[in-house]
Amino acid sequence: MALVESRAAELHDEVRYAGQSDWAGEIREHKEDVLRDLADRRLNWRKARPVQAEFRASLFDLYGGRCALTGCSVPEALEAAHVLPHTGDPFRDRPENGLLLRRDLHSMFDAMLWSIDPDNNKVRLSKQVTDRSFTAFEGKVIDHKVAPEPLRVHFIQFQKADTHV
Helix, strand or coil, X not given: CHHHHXXXXXXXXXXXXXXXXXXXXXXXXXXXXXXXXXXXXXXXXXXXXXXXXXXXXXXXXXXXXXXXXXXXXXXXXXXXXXXXXXXXXXXXXXXXXXEEEEXXXXXXXXXXXXXXXXXXXXXXXXXXXXCHHHHCCCCCECCCCCCHHHHHHHHHHHHXXXXXC
């Protein structure tokens, strides 16, 4: 009887999942791997080289756990952004070379899609940025803790990149 019940359960699942996308079958077949990978990814935002963890912690303290631009306070959405890129030189891991930013804004900052004018601390957006969810930041005065020199270098490079659009 157990064999019949077992086969009935298998047939029930086959009928239940028939016609679903390949994704459903793939996920069902590798459920444990998928769940482990999701858990690992959730934790990976915290895993970084030891100096990066210190850099991140110092920026969280410096910015009160909030994105310097939006005020977002969801730790999982925030990243420690280097104004001058990290190269392994410990000097660049100093907090005055960093901004605590929401993940999307960090990517855009690194891509030179926005910068901070060091003369007035106003956010400047690239001409490429036309999405209203970002254009609202144009001209916003940002309270940051970045040293003037790295900020000026980033802003100059941003201006050069924006003229080649």
